[in-house]
Amino acid sequence: MTRQRLWTEILIVLAVSFGVSGIRGILRLTDALIDARPLSAQQVALHQTLSNASWIDLGLQLASATTLFAYGALALFLLAGQVRLPRPRWSDLGWGAGLAAVIGIPGLAFYAAALHLGLTREVVPTTLTHPWTEVPVLLTWSFVNAWGEEIVVVMYLLTRLRQLGWGLAGALAFSSVLRGSYHLYQGISAGFGNILMGVLYGWFFWRTGRVWPLIIAHFLIDAVAFVGYAILLNRN
Numbered sequence: 001m002t003r004q005r006l007w008t009e010i011l012i013v014l015a016v017s018f019g020v021s022g023i024r025g026i027l028r029l030t031d032a033l034i035d036a037r038p039l040s041a042q043q044v045a046l047h048q049t050l051s052n053a054s055w056i057d058l059g060l061q062l063a064s065a066t067t068l069f070a071y072g073a074l075a076l077f078l079l080a081g082q083v084r085l086p087r088p089r090w091s092d093l094g095w096g097a098g099l100a101a102v103i104g105i106p107g108l109a110f111y112a113a114a115l116h117l118g119l120t121r122e123v124v125p126t127t128l129t130h131p132w133t134e135v136p137v138l139l140t141w142s143f144v145n146a147w148g149e150e151i152v153v154v155m156y157l158l159t160r161l162r163q164l165g166w167g168l169a170g171a172l173a174f175s176s177v178l179r180g181s182y183h184l185y186q187g188i189s190a191g192f193g194n195i196l197m198g199v200l201y202g203w204f205f206w207r208t209g210r211v212w213p214l215i216i217a218h219f220l221i222d223a224v225a226f227v228g229y230a231i232l233l234n235r236n
Contacts, residue, residue: 003164009078010160014178017071017152022181029184029191032121039187040118047126047141047226054130061137068144072151083159085151088212096216099204103197104221110193120187125229138226146218153179154202155211162206172202 001009014020032042050064051057076085114120128134153175161171176198180191201214 001163006160006164010157013075013078013152013156016074018149018178018182022178022184025182025184025191029188032185032187038118039121040115042121043124044121044186045124045127047128047138049127049129054133057128057130058133058137061133062140065140065144068148071148075152075156079156079159083155085155085211088216092210092212092216095210095213096220099201099213099217100220100224103200103217104224107193107197107221110189114187114189114193120189123186123190125226128230134230135227138230139223142219142222142226145222146215149179150201150211150214150218153198154205154214158202158205168203168206171206172199175202 011019032039035042047061049057050060111120111123115122126134126138128137157175157178158171161174166174176195179198180193180195183194184191201217205211205214
């Protein structure tokens with residue numbers, strides 16, 4: 001595959017997935033910054049009810065989640081014959097839990113400090129209002145977020161950049177800045193925090209070629225945040 005074709009493919013994949021999300025993230029952060037209220041006085045809900053009818057809401061949630069799954073599926077299809085997604089191994093669980101702890105625990109402290117300093121919006125993990133579908137929907141979103149991001153932004157993008165002759169530093173910068181950009185709607189600190197996450201996860205994949213630990217780690221971080229928040233909210 002020629003360099004021009006590789007770049008065209010990368011741009012198309014990003015245009016239908018996280019590249020456009022990054023542009024939206026920058027615009028939403030800009031909109032929040034020009035708001036008269038400070039960032040810390042603004043809220044952003046990650047998962048919201050889409051219909052008053054529970055079964056319609058479930059269908060809409062699953063339809064939106066399918067789009068994220070398709071991002072990863074498209075990237076794997078384009079890599080077919082060159083790089084394949086290996087079967088998950090039991091050891092991936094341990095690596096995933098470790099990576100989740102390395103990012104998740106400091107991430108909570110970083111978020112709390114950033115909110116105190118006015119560098120982020122108050123993030124509300126869920127405002128879903130249908131109790132019987134809430135946990136399944138949040139777990140589904142946790143998985144497709146992990147699947148789509150780690151397959152496209154790490155596995156696919158780093159593989160293609162390596163094929164283009166990029167070194168580790170440049171590839172990590174590209175991938176991690178992209179990851180940070182589409183989280184900017186949460187606030188400035190969310191962008192920087194996700195850049196750090198992108199550097200660690202990208203380095204892990206570059207060195208090991210293993211993506212399942214990243215998917216597992218990302219899933220655990222989101223699942224604990226989303227479902228944990230829902231449980232605490234329902235108890236109160």
